[in-house]
Amino acid sequence: MTASTDYTVDELMVAVLAARFDNDDQVCNGISSFLPVCAIQLARMTHAPDLVWIAGASGVDPVDVELTASTFEAPLWRDSVMYLEHYAEFWDYAASDRFLLKFCAGAAQIDAYGNTNNSVIGRYDRPKVRLPGTAGIGDMGSLGKSLIFWVTDHSPRTLVERVDFRSGIGYLDGGGERARLGLRGGPALVVTNLAVFDFEPGSQRMRLVSVHDGVSVADVLAATGFRPVVPPRVPRTPPPTVEQVRLVRERIDPRDFRKRGFPTRRVGSER
Amino acid sequence: MRDKVVSAAQAAALVADGDVVGLQAGPTQCAPMVLVRELIRAGRRDLELVCVSGGLPVDWLAAAGCLARCTFAAVTMEHFGLCQRFRRAVEAGAIAVEELSETALYARLGAAARNLPFLPTRGLIGTDLLNVGNDALAVIPDPFGGPPVVACRALPLDVALLHAHRADRSGNVAMEPGVRLPTTGTMPRAARRVVVSVERVVGTDELRKAPDRTILPGFAVDAVVEAPHGAHPTSLFPSYDYDAAFFASWVDAAAGEQSSGDFLDRYVRGPGSHEEYLRLVGAAR
Numbered sequence: 001m002t003a004s005t006d007y008t009v010d011e012l013m014v015a016v017l018a019a020r021f022d023n024d025d026q027v028c029n030g031i032s033s034f035l036p037v038c039a040i041q042l043a044r045m046t047h048a049p050d051l052v053w054i055a056g057a058s059g060v061d062p063v064d065v066e067l068t069a070s071t072f073e074a075p076l077w078r079d080s081v082m083y084l085e086h087y088a089e090f091w092d093y094a095a096s097d098r099f100l101l102k103f104c105a106g107a108a109q110i111d112a113y114g115n116t117n118n119s120v121i122g123r124y125d126r127p128k129v130r131l132p133g134t135a136g137i138g139d140m141g142s143l144g145k146s147l148i149f150w151v152t153d154h155s156p157r158t159l160v161e162r163v164d165f166r167s168g169i170g171y172l173d174g175g176g177e178r179a180r181l182g183l184r185g186g187p188a189l190v191v192t193n194l195a196v197f198d199f200e201p202g203s204q205r206m207r208l209v210s211v212h213d214g215v216s217v218a219d220v221l222a223a224t225g226f227r228p229v230v231p232p233r234v235p236r237t238p239p240p241t242v243e244q245v246r247l248v249r250e251r252i253d254p255r256d257f258r259k260r261g262f263p264t265r266r267v268g269s270e271r
Numbered sequence: 272m273r274d275k276v277v278s279a280a281q282a283a284a285l286v287a288d289g290d291v292v293g294l295q296a297g298p299t300q301c302a303p304m305v306l307v308r309e310l311i312r313a314g315r316r317d318l319e320l321v322c323v324s325g326g327l328p329v330d331w332l333a334a335a336g337c338l339a340r341c342t343f344a345a346v347t348m349e350h351f352g353l354c355q356r357f358r359r360a361v362e363a364g365a366i367a368v369e370e371l372s373e374t375a376l377y378a379r380l381g382a383a384a385r386n387l388p389f390l391p392t393r394g395l396i397g398t399d400l401l402n403v404g405n406d407a408l409a410v411i412p413d414p415f416g417g418p419p420v421v422a423c424r425a426l427p428l429d430v431a432l433l434h435a436h437r438a439d440r441s442g443n444v445a446m447e448p449g450v451r452l453p454t455t456g457t458m459p460r461a462a463r464r465v466v467v468s469v470e471r472v473v474g475t476d477e478l479r480k481a482p483d484r485t486i487l488p489g490f491a492v493d494a495v496v497e498a499p500h501g502a503h504p505t506s507l508f509p510s511y512d513y514d515a516a517f518f519a520s521w522v523d524a525a526a527g528e529q530s531s532g533d534f535l536d537r538y539v540r541g542p543g544s545h546e547e548y549l550r551l552v553g554a555a556r
Binding site: 032033056058059069070071072073074077083085086087088091095118119122125126127129130131132133134135136137138139140141142145147165166167169170172178182183227260 | 368
């Protein structure tokens with residue numbers, strides 16, 4: 001397990017996400033979900049060979065395929081063992097307390113308590129920006145899942161104190177408000193192109209876990225639209241292994257689709 | 272047996288101005304584009320569109336001024352980006368929206384299909400989508416003592432529009448095995464009228480060879496339109512992929528009102544028939 005010294009921030013994020021997946025998990029992906037799909041594939045090829053990937057929330061346990069421009073089109077679910085009908089089957093399994101316990105989500109805005117916005121900036125009925133819509137996050141946020149967020153452009157615009165609109169919920173205003181609504185689960189991890197966060201027990205506010213190579217705590221605070229909880233010592237995010245980087249580059253995503261959505265400014269140890 | 276095979280123009284006449292129209296579509300997948308083009312050519316107005324995850328057809332209908340309202344869980348063309356004309360129209364207040372989570376939209380359609388007043392979901396609890404004056408959603412107590420749920424009022428459709436692989440002349444519709452859009456099953460059952468475009472009209476005997484592929488019984492289908500490549504530029508698994516170059520050319524055109532109108536003039540209002548459309552987009556390849 002030799003640590004890589006030649007990796008890019010997308011590969012680091014893939015490794016961090018992959019480490020969250022266990023052998024007995026079922027994990028689905030939605031649209032434009034390059035980093036989660038890479039991470040699911042990487043986990044299956046390394047420490048979690050029995051992890052069941054539900055490609056595009058439809059294709060159960062497809063064979064290993066190279067990533068394409070879409071994470072929601074046919075090539076991805078080629079040779080699945082089963083196709084789940086989305087309404088009756090997929091959402092029944094997703095609504096259960098036994099299956100699909102982890103859900104990866106991206107959003108236009110994520111706030112200090114892990115609430116997400118993919119709906120509007122400004123007024124709902126006359127928005128300044130009409131975003132794509134909540135899709136499955138408005139469900140997964142309320143269904144007791146462990147939510148894992150990824151952010152390719154960590155900035156004060158994407159990580160905000162309070163989202164303009166809660167289209168998917170995290171810990172609401174924190175301090176146990178989610179549990180008082182009778183809801184279990186909640187945000188567990190936020191992996192950005194600068195750092196990794198979890199959520200402080202009690203306050204349920206986002207807490208810095210580690211910073212990526214070449215990024216300082218001050219860099220992270222300057223790029224974050226709120227004051228996260230910062231422990232006295234913040235370690236460096238562990239690098240991916242040489243083998244993980246090789247798998248991502250050569251087998252999972254040789255055409256580099258995972259690099260989409262990142263700012264062009266070089267950060268960390270990007271090549 | 273009633274022969275339900277009609278022209279695209281005759282099928283479009285089954286959609287009236289102001290209708291609530293269910294549209295089968297994914298971000299780049301399996302939309303009845305031949306029917307969508309016909310609605311635009313016919314100049315339909317004030318449609319209330321319902322789609323779970325609409326993409327390019329929603330953008331075209333918005334650009335053509337056909338829409339008064341749209342109910343959706345997402346409107347996006349995935350890697351081709353947001354639907355720019357739809358987005359601008361919503362931001363300008365020209366199209367009203369009802370945004371729902373996936374389970375809430377399925378609950379609304381499922382309730383209509385079951386002829387129930389509503390179906391509940393556990394999704395949406397705590398979100399602002401419950402705070403925007405949507406009178407189709409209500410948080411109600413569980414009559415059996417559990418936590419509250421969201422009641423989602425039935426959403427009956429005037430007409431559902433779908434695209435599939437095959438149908439016979441009496442409207443039995445079959446699809447190849449594969450990932451099936453959720454709306455393929457639920458929307459027709461929630462709709463008063465059902466219009467299906469298909470790649471090929473076949474004899475009933477062919478459907479009898481594989482009845483497990485038949486997804487709609489003829490009695491529930493009002494009209495069938497034969498249109499090979501009728502989902503173009505969206506994909507029809509496993510028959511054909513989405514047309515990436517065509518999507519990209521629409522994205523360029525959609526940047527401006529004039530250019531998007533020119534695009535629709537050329538590719539939608541220009542061709543006199545589906546065959547002419549196919550020749551035109553084929554020639555552009």
